[in-house]
Amino acid sequence: xxxxxxxxxxxxxxxxxxxxxxxxxxxxxxxxxxxxxxxxxxxxxxxxxxxxxxxxxxxxxxxxxxxxxxxxxxxxxxxxxxxxxxxxxxxxxxxxxxxxxxxxxxxxxxxxxxxxxxxxxxxxxxxxxxxxxxxxxxxxxxxxxxxxxxxxxxxxxxxxxxxxxxxxxxxxxxxxxxxxxxxxxxxxxxxxxxxxxxxxxxxxxxxxxxxxxxxxxxxxxxxxxxxxxxxxxxxxxxxxxxxxxxxxxxxxxxxxxxxxxxxxxxxxxxxxxx
Amino acid sequence: xxxxxxxxxxxxxxxxxxxxxxxxxxxxxxxxxxxxxxxxxxxxxxxxxxxxxxxxxxxxxxxxxxxxxxxxxxxxxxxxxxxxxxxxxxxxxxxxxxxxxxxxxxxxxxxxxxxxxxxxxxxxxxxxxxxxxxxxxxxxxxxxxxxxxxxxxxxxxxxxxxxxxxxxxxxxxxxxxxxxxxxxxxxxxxxxxxxxxxxxxxxxxxxxxxxxxxxxxxxxxxxxxxxxxxxxxxxxxxxxxxxxxxxxxxxxxxxxxxxxxxxxxxxxxxxxxxxxxxxxxxxxxxxxxxxxxxxxxxxxxxxxxxxxxxxxxxxxxxxxxxxxxxxxxxxxxxxx
Numbered sequence: 001x002x003x004x005x006x007x008x009x010x011x012x013x014x015x016x017x018x019x020x021x022x023x024x025x026x027x028x029x030x031x032x033x034x035x036x037x038x039x040x041x042x043x044x045x046x047x048x049x050x051x052x053x054x055x056x057x058x059x060x061x062x063x064x065x066x067x068x069x070x071x072x073x074x075x076x077x078x079x080x081x082x083x084x085x086x087x088x089x090x091x092x093x094x095x096x097x098x099x100x101x102x103x104x105x106x107x108x109x110x111x112x113x114x115x116x117x118x119x120x121x122x123x124x125x126x127x128x129x130x131x132x133x134x135x136x137x138x139x140x141x142x143x144x145x146x147x148x149x150x151x152x153x154x155x156x157x158x159x160x161x162x163x164x165x166x167x168x169x170x171x172x173x174x175x176x177x178x179x180x181x182x183x184x185x186x187x188x189x190x191x192x193x194x195x196x197x198x199x200x201x202x203x204x205x206x207x208x209x210x211x212x213x214x215x216x217x218x219x220x221x222x223x224x225x226x227x228x229x230x231x232x233x234x235x236x237x238x239x240x241x242x243x244x245x246x247x248x249x250x251x252x253x254x255x256x257x258x259x260x261x262x263x264x265x266x267x268x269x270x271x272x273x274x
Numbered sequence: 275x276x277x278x279x280x281x282x283x284x285x286x287x288x289x290x291x292x293x294x295x296x297x298x299x300x301x302x303x304x305x306x307x308x309x310x311x312x313x314x315x316x317x318x319x320x321x322x323x324x325x326x327x328x329x330x331x332x333x334x335x336x337x338x339x340x341x342x343x344x345x346x347x348x349x350x351x352x353x354x355x356x357x358x359x360x361x362x363x364x365x366x367x368x369x370x371x372x373x374x375x376x377x378x379x380x381x382x383x384x385x386x387x388x389x390x391x392x393x394x395x396x397x398x399x400x401x402x403x404x405x406x407x408x409x410x411x412x413x414x415x416x417x418x419x420x421x422x423x424x425x426x427x428x429x430x431x432x433x434x435x436x437x438x439x440x441x442x443x444x445x446x447x448x449x450x451x452x453x454x455x456x457x458x459x460x461x462x463x464x465x466x467x468x469x470x471x472x473x474x475x476x477x478x479x480x481x482x483x484x485x486x487x488x489x490x491x492x493x494x495x496x497x498x499x500x501x502x503x504x505x506x507x508x509x510x511x512x513x514x515x516x517x518x519x520x521x522x523x524x525x526x527x528x529x530x531x532x533x534x535x536x537x538x539x540x541x542x543x544x545x546x547x548x549x550x551x552x553x554x555x556x557x558x559x560x561x562x563x564x565x566x567x568x569x570x571x572x573x574x575x576x577x578x579x580x581x582x583x584x585x586x587x588x589x590x591x592x593x594x595x596x597x598x599x600x601x602x603x604x605x606x607x608x609x610x
Contacts, residue, residue, distance in 0.1 A: 021277040066486075131287040138294035147301070152480045154298040 008119075011112035015120025016127070023128045028089060032129075035085060036136040039077050043143040066144040067153045073140060074160050078133070079216060083164060084193035086129050087171025092185035094121045094176050099270050115262035122176050122258065129168045134161055163219050166250055170212050173254045177261035180268065212253060215246040316473075316482040319376040319396045322446060322462040323472040327394075329379040329494030330472060330482070335372045337489040342527040342591065363409055365402040372399040373449075378472070380458065381498050391439070394454040394462055396446070403445055410443070420444070421463045427456055481520045488522035488531075496535070515542045527591035534584045546583045550576050569593050 006014070023029070046069055095118060098104035107117050141157050171193070178192070179185040200207040201214060208214040218241045316332070323330055338344060361367050376396040403424070407417055410426040418425050426443040444452040444459040452462045465471035472478055481493040496516040515538035523531035537543035554574055561567035570593060578584045 021280040024280055024283060025277075127284075131284060131291075135287045135290040135294070138291055142294060142297075146483070149483055150298055150301040151476065152484065154302040157298060 006112045006116075008113055008116045011116035012120040012123065014112070015107075015117050016123045017120075019121045019124035020127055023090070023124050028093070029128075029132075031089065032086060032132055035082055036132050039073055039082075039140050040136055040143070042073065042077075043140040047143050066146055067149055067156075070141055070144045070153075071156075073144075074137075074164075075220065078137065078160075078164055079167065079213075079220065082133065083167040083216075084171055084197070084213075086133070087168060087175050088186065088189035088193050090125045090129060091172045091175025092179035092189045094118060094125060094179050095265060096179045096185050104270055114266045118176060118180065118262050118265045119258075122172060122261075125172050125176075126169060129172070130165060133164060133168065137161060137164060159219070163216065166247075166254075167212070167216050170216075170250050170254045170257075173257040173261070174212065177257040177264065180261045180264040209249075212250070215241065215249045215253075218246040219243060316479070317374060317376060317398075319374070319398060319450065320473050320482070321469075321471050322396055322450075322452060322466045323376065323378045323394065324380055324458075324461045324465045325470050325472055325475050326380055327378040327472050327475075327478070328381045328498035329377075329492060330478065331377045331492035332490065333375050334489040335374055338525050339369055341489075341525045343525055343529065343594070346594075365405045366399065371401065372397060374398045379494070379499065380461070391455040391457065394452060394458040396450060396452050396462070398450050400449060401451065406443070420460055421467055423463050425456075425459060477518070481518060485520065485522045488524050490525065491520065491522040493520040494518070515539070516546075528589045528594060530586070530588040532584060532586040534578070534582060537581050537583065540581055543578065543581045543583050547576055547578060550583065550585060569596065 046066075050066070095104070098107060108114055137157075137160065145153055174192075175185070175189050178189050182188050197211045197213045200211055201217075319332075320330070366372070374397075378394045378396075380392050380394065382392050407424075407426060410428070411417065413428075415426050415428040418427060424445045428441050430439045440456045442452075442454065442456040442459040444463060446452050446463065446466070452459045454462075478493060478495070482491075485491045485493070496519050516535045517538055518536040519534065521531065521533045523529060535543075535546065537546060554571070554576060557574070558568075558571045561571040570587075570589060573588045573590075573593070575586050576584070577586070
């Protein structure tokens with residue numbers, strides 16, 4: 001019997017369908033729930049403290065309002081930690097897990113293009129992380145910001161949500177390539193996200209242009225908090241490229257690395273260790 | 275999504291996101307009154323402030339009177355005689371009976387010549403209406419009614435005055451009086467009755483709602499006041515183009531406060547920030563190593579981005595101790 005080869009879009013959709021459930025109910029989701037539940041728990045604690053008339057956060061003796069605390073959480077927890085860490089753990093695992101579990105052979109023997117496997121899995125990663133991270137941000141926002149301040153701050157929340165979605169997409173794309181190309185993708189991913197990116201942002205020069213964080217921070221609508229020596233240095237050498245420049249580079253990274261990742265998957269011979 | 279568990283998860287998370295986005299969009303773009311789900315939309319007295327008010331100010335008199343700072347400087351206050359005389363006549367103890375005061379300015383043509391005609395003061399206090407009425411009648415005032423509220427009116431005796439100060443005191447609620455020109459007090463009663471008051475002015479209420487932890491504050495539309503206040507053209511042209519401003523302070527053991535202004539454009543805001551930064555640097559230089567003044571200058575901070583400029587300060591009770599010691603030291607030197 002001759003099986004007809006499935007189209008790229010239909011094949012990606014099928015892989016997405018299969019991978020979303022697998023991703024959502026894997027052990028990695030427990031880690032994601034803990035990572036994303038942290039800010040929600042913190043927001044509840046801040047809310048309780050504020051309800052007793054105390055201030056949860058003070059800067060130079062001045063009380064920081066609900067939206068200010070939300071801005072700090074977006075910077076410190078979501079942009080600096082949650083988005084890169086989810087990108088690293090999920091992005092690098094898209095292909096690496098199949099190789100490690102020795103199930104990649106079954107996928108590659110299906111009558112679908114190899115690239116569609118990666119694209120389907122990448123879309124499942126996007127759906128999975130968007131569905132967990134964005135509602136969490138929404139809950140944190142409504143816990144921290146008094147309803148009376150919603151009209152004046154809601155525009156910033158939309159920018160934050162868009163930025164986090166773009167961040168997840170770009171980091172996911174970059175680490176999908178890392179996962180497809182390198183043998184120890186998790187280590188390389190962690191070094192890139194928490195070594196290279198942090199260091200280059202804190203030193204003067206144009207090296208920071210080879211990071212994702214540089215363009216992400218250029219789009220954040222909140223003021224950058226100073227929480228330590230690294231932040232102070234990063235703040236000192238911070239440049240603010242125009243929004244369109246940031247967006248153009250982020251989309252270029254996304255498209256470029258996703259293309260490279262599919263090319264690698266199409267061409268690479270994965271040797272399964274016995 | 276063949277798995278039922280996955281479908282449920284996607285539906286629940288999607289709903290959380292959709293409800294949040296929907297609520298925010300409705301609140302932001304469809305004019306949902308900000309007070310719907312919030313008790314923090316300013317004091318209840320705002321319902322008597324006409325919607326065209328350009329400046330609104332509030333002071334929690336009770337909080338300020340009970341503050342550690344006020345208790346500390348109580349001994350420095352002038353003699354009680356004049357206060358006792360006022361209390362005897364009106365039955366109102368300013369220290370014990372007044373809870374809060376709201377003041378509003380409704381800019382009108384000719385405001386520069388007759389500022390009293392544009393003001394409205396709302397005071398929440400425990401007062402004796404009959405005693406106040408009797409006192410007013412003794413001094414030639416008249417008692418009338420407007421929309422079921424009792425008004426004590428006093429006509430300006432100067433009949434040749436083109437802008438007469440016809441003032442009124444209205445008993446708006448059992449513990450709330452309105453004071454101002456007759457037009458202002460009537461406008462306050464109408465504002466409450468028709469529900470067309472400052473609470474429905476979203477631009478103003480955004481500023482009110484941004485104020486947190488303050489027992490005295492003021493917000494306003496700067497250009498509306500500047501255009502009616504009769505400021506000479508030379509000065510007006512040199513003034514920075516500010517559209518909105520807000521000032522908030524908290525008095526307890528120390529004093530902290532923030533002044534925020536929204537400029538017409540980013541360039542003006544940047545110039546203002548630079549100018550204030552220059553003044554701040556000069557103040558820090560002047561303070562030198564004088565302990566009290568140096569700490570005071572250090573507590574000043576300029577912030578803001580885009581169109582906004584903000585200046586905040588915090589004077590702690592320790593800093594007041596220091597300033598008090600410096601002042602006492604100086605007094606001692608003068609006496610010697």
